[in-house]
Amino acid sequence: xxxxxxxxxxxxxxxxxxxxxxxxxxxxxxxxxxxxxxxxxxxxxxxxxxxxxxxxxxxxxxxxxxxxxxxxxxxxxxxxxxxxxxxxxxxxxxxxxxxxxxxxxxxxxxxxxxxxxxxxxxxxxxxxxxxxxxxxxxxxxxxxxxxxxxxxxxxxxxxxxxxxxxxxxxxxxxxxxxxxxxxxxxxxxxxxxxxxxxxxxxxxxxxxxxxxxxxxxxxxxxxxxxxxxxxxxxxxxxxxxxxxxxxxxxxxxxxxxxxxxxxxxxxxxxxxxxxxxxxxxxxxxxxxxxxxxxxxxxxxxxxxxxxxxxxxxxxxxxxxxxxxxxxxxxxxxxxxxxxxxxxxxxxxxxxxxxxxxxxxxxxxxxxxxxxxxxxxxxxxxxxxxxxxxxxxxxxxxxxxxxxxxxxxxxxxxxxxxxxxxxxxxxxxxxxxxxxxxxxxxxxxxxxxxxxxxxxxxxxxxxxxxxxxxxxxxxxxxxxxxxxxxxxxxxxxxxxxxxxxxxxxxxxxxxxxxxxxxxxxxxxxxxxxxxxxxxxxxxxxxxxxxxxxxxxxxxxxxxxxxxxxxxxxxxxxxxxxxxxxxxxxxxxxxxxxxxxxxxxxxxxxxxxxxxxxxxxxxxxxxxxxxxxxxxxxxxxxxxxxxxxxxxxxxxxxxxxxxxxxxxxxxxxxxxxxxxxxxxxxxxxxxxxxxxxxxxxxxxxxxxxxxxxxxxxxxxxxxxxxxxxxx
Numbered sequence: 001x002x003x004x005x006x007x008x009x010x011x012x013x014x015x016x017x018x019x020x021x022x023x024x025x026x027x028x029x030x031x032x033x034x035x036x037x038x039x040x041x042x043x044x045x046x047x048x049x050x051x052x053x054x055x056x057x058x059x060x061x062x063x064x065x066x067x068x069x070x071x072x073x074x075x076x077x078x079x080x081x082x083x084x085x086x087x088x089x090x091x092x093x094x095x096x097x098x099x100x101x102x103x104x105x106x107x108x109x110x111x112x113x114x115x116x117x118x119x120x121x122x123x124x125x126x127x128x129x130x131x132x133x134x135x136x137x138x139x140x141x142x143x144x145x146x147x148x149x150x151x152x153x154x155x156x157x158x159x160x161x162x163x164x165x166x167x168x169x170x171x172x173x174x175x176x177x178x179x180x181x182x183x184x185x186x187x188x189x190x191x192x193x194x195x196x197x198x199x200x201x202x203x204x205x206x207x208x209x210x211x212x213x214x215x216x217x218x219x220x221x222x223x224x225x226x227x228x229x230x231x232x233x234x235x236x237x238x239x240x241x242x243x244x245x246x247x248x249x250x251x252x253x254x255x256x257x258x259x260x261x262x263x264x265x266x267x268x269x270x271x272x273x274x275x276x277x278x279x280x281x282x283x284x285x286x287x288x289x290x291x292x293x294x295x296x297x298x299x300x301x302x303x304x305x306x307x308x309x310x311x312x313x314x315x316x317x318x319x320x321x322x323x324x325x326x327x328x329x330x331x332x333x334x335x336x337x338x339x340x341x342x343x344x345x346x347x348x349x350x351x352x353x354x355x356x357x358x359x360x361x362x363x364x365x366x367x368x369x370x371x372x373x374x375x376x377x378x379x380x381x382x383x384x385x386x387x388x389x390x391x392x393x394x395x396x397x398x399x400x401x402x403x404x405x406x407x408x409x410x411x412x413x414x415x416x417x418x419x420x421x422x423x424x425x426x427x428x429x430x431x432x433x434x435x436x437x438x439x440x441x442x443x444x445x446x447x448x449x450x451x452x453x454x455x456x457x458x459x460x461x462x463x464x465x466x467x468x469x470x471x472x473x474x475x476x477x478x479x480x481x482x483x484x485x486x487x488x489x490x491x492x493x494x495x496x497x498x499x500x501x502x503x504x505x506x507x508x509x510x511x512x513x514x515x516x517x518x519x520x521x522x523x524x525x526x527x528x529x530x531x532x533x534x535x536x537x538x539x540x541x542x543x544x545x546x547x548x549x550x551x552x553x554x555x556x557x558x559x560x561x562x563x564x565x566x567x568x569x570x571x572x573x574x575x576x577x578x579x580x581x582x583x584x585x586x587x588x589x590x591x592x593x594x595x596x597x598x599x600x601x602x603x604x605x606x607x608x609x610x611x612x613x614x615x616x617x618x619x620x621x622x623x624x625x626x627x628x629x630x631x632x633x634x635x636x637x638x639x640x641x642x643x644x645x646x647x648x649x650x651x652x653x654x655x656x657x658x659x660x661x662x663x664x665x666x667x668x669x670x671x672x673x674x675x676x677x678x679x680x681x682x683x684x685x686x687x688x689x690x691x692x693x694x695x696x697x698x699x700x701x702x703x704x705x706x707x708x709x710x711x712x713x714x715x716x717x718x719x720x721x722x723x724x725x
Contacts, residue, residue, distance in 0.1 A: 020480075023475060024473075034158040037056070059083070060159075083158075085130045094138060111416075114128035182227055192259045200266060228249055251352075252571075257616050260616070261338060293307070305347055305350055305351050315339075400418070423527065429524075433590060439486045447490050447494060463499060471492060554642075562639060584608060614701040637670070655713045
C-alpha cells in the first residue's frame with residue numbers, strides 16, 4: 001500500500017505547475033482541431049489535397065510551441081505573424097520550385113536567419129523557424145503554385161486554432177500555475193518526510209534508503225526552483241491574501257534546507273546510536289510527523305503548526321537535560337541542535353504564512369536595494385556567438401544538402417533537418433555530441449517500433465489516434481529528454497508515411513534513420529571544426545559566473561553585521577546560486593557521461609556543491625533579522641574577513657580562467673585569534689561573550705566556504721599564504 005501511495009504521489013507531483021501537461025495538451029488538441037477542420041473544408045469543397053490539412057496541423061502545432069515571448073500581448077502579435085511568415089515562405093517555395101537549385105539557396109538562407117536573428121529577440125527566431133519549416137514542407141511535397149490557395153487556407157486555420165487554444169481556451173493563468181507548483185512542492189516535501197520517518201525508526205540505515213532519499217531531495221530542489229520562478233511572475237497575495245513573495249520564497253528555501261539537513265544528521269545520529277536514547281527518538285518522530293501534517297497554505301487548516309511548535313519545545317527540553325560534558329552525548333548533541341535550529345526556522349516561516357492568510361492583510365513588501373546591472377564594456381573580440389552559430393548552420397545546411405542528394409535523392413532534406421535541429425540550443429561540442437546521440441538513438445528506436453506497429457495497424461481511426469498520441473508524448477517528454485521526443489516524433493512520421501503513401505517500407509524507414517545519422521554527424525563535425533567552443537571553456541565560464549555570484553552573496557551576508565540598515569534578500573540570492581549550480585551541472589554533463597577527464601571534474605563539482613550547501617546555511621542563520629554588531633572590535637574582524645574572502649573569490653576566478661600567479665588566504669590565523677579571544681570565565685563581560693559566540697556561529701560557514709575556495713584555487717595552481725603575509 002505504501003509503495004502504491006508513494007508512486008501515486010510522485011506521479012501527481014512530477015509536473016510542477018502542470019506546465020508540460022498543459023503545453024502538450026494544447027499542442028495536441030490544436031493539431032487535431034486544425035486537421036479535422038481543414039479536412040472537413042476540403043471534403044465540402046470536393047478537394048483531395050490532404051497536404052493542406054497536414055500543413056494546417058503543422059502550423060497549429062508550431063503556433064503553440066515556438067511562440068515564447070515574455071508578455072501575452074507580444075505572444076498574440078507573434079502568433080499572427082507566424083501565419084504571415086508561413087504564407088510568405090510557402091509562396092516563395094512554390095515560386096522557386098521551378099528553378100532547380102534556387103529553392104536550396106533560399107532554404108540555406110532561412111537556416112542562416114533562424115540562427116542569426118536570435119540576437120534580436122525570441123520573436124525573430126520563432127518567425128524564422130516557422131518560415132524554415134513551411135518552406136521545408138513545401139520543398140518535400142514539391143508544392144506548385146496551383147496548390148497554394150488551399151495551403152494558405154490551411155495556414156490560416158492552423159494559426160487560428162493555435163491562437164484560440166493559447167489565448168482563449170487554455171489562457172495563461174499564472175496564479176493557477178503557482179498554486180499547482182506549490183502543491184507539487186508540498187507533495188514532494190511530504191514524500192521526503194515519510195522517508196525521514198523511516199530513517200528515524202530504523203536501527204540500521206541501508207545504502208538503498210540513502211540513495212532513494214537523495215533522489216527525492218534532488219527532485220525537491222527542482223520543484224523549489226520552479227516555485228521560486230513562478231513567484232517572480234505572480235503575486236502570491238492574489239491566491240493567499242496577506243502572503244508576500246518574500247515570505248513564500250523564504251519558506252520554500254527553509255523547507256528545502258530543513259530536509260537537506262535531516263539526511264546527514266539522522267544518518268550520523270544512527271551511526272552514533274543516538275536513537276537508543278528512546279526519548280530523543282520519539283520526540284524527533286513527533287516533530288517530523290507534526291511538520292508533515294501541518295497544512296501551511298490552508299486558510300482553515302485541520303492540522304495546525306501548534307503541535308510542531310510543542311514538539312520542538314519538547315526537543316529543546318530534552319537537549320537541556322543532557323549534559324554536553326557527558327561522553328555518551330557530546331558526539332551527537334550538536335546534530336540535534338542543528339535539526340532544532342533549522343526546524344525552528346521552518347515552523348516560524350510557516351506560522352507567519354498561516355497568520356498572514358488568516359488575517360488576509362496585504363503586507364508591505366520590502367524594497368530591495370536597486371542594483372544597476374553592470375554593463376559589460378569589454379566588447380567581445382571577433383564574431384559574436386549568434387554570427388558564429390549561423391555560419392555553422394549554413395555550412396551544415398550546404399553539406400547535408402550535398403550528402404542528402406546522394407543518399408536519398410527523393411528525400412534530400414531529411415539530413416538537412418537533422419543537422420539543423422542538432423545545432424539548435426547547443427553551445428558546445430560536448431552538448432552537440434550528446435544531442436546528436438540522443439537524436440540518433442531516438443530515431444532508430446522510433447523507426448523500428450513505428451514500422452512494427454504500423455504494419456499491424458490498418459490506416460484509419462486507430463492509426464490517426466496513435467499519431468496524435470505520439471504528438472502528445474513527444475512534447476510532454478521533450479523537457480525531460482530529447483531522445484524521448486525523437487522516439488515519438490519518428491513513430492509519428494512512420495504513421496504519417498503509412499497513411500500518405502498507402503504503406504510503409506523498410507527501405508523508407510532505413511533511409512530516414514540513415515539520413516538522420518548523417519545529418520547529426522555533419523552537424524557535430526561542423527560544431528567541432530568551425531568556431532568550436534569546447535565544453536571545458538563553457539564550464540569555465542559558468543564556474544566564473546557562479547563564483548562571482550557567490551562573492552556578492554557572501555559580501556551581502558557579512559555586510560549586515562557592520563551596517564545596521566543593510567537589507568539582504570538572501571533567500572532570492574540563494575535560489576539564484578542554486579540555478580547557477582544547476583547550469584554548471586548541465587554544462588558538465590557531456591564530460592560526466594563520457595570517459596575523458598570526468599574524475600577530476602566530478603571532484604570539482606562535489607566541492608562546488610559543498611560550497612552551495614554551506615551558502616544555504618548562511619541563509620538559515622538564526623540571526624537573519626538582527627545581525628548588526630555594535631562592538632567596534634567585531635566590526636574590524638568582520639571587515640577583515642570580508643576583504644580576505646572577497647580576495648580569495650577574485651583569485652579563484654583568475655585561477656579558473658587559467659591565469660598564473662594567483663594566491664589565496666587561509667584565514668586560519670584570523671579564525672584562531674577570534675576563537676581564542678573569548679573569555680568564558682569573565683562574568684563582567686557576559687553580554688560581550690554572548691555576541692562573541694553569535695559571531696562565531698554566524699561566520700562558521702563562511703570559514704567552510706573559504707576552505708573550499710582555497711582548496712579549489714590550490715588545485716588550479718594558486719599559492720596558499722597566511723593572513724599575515
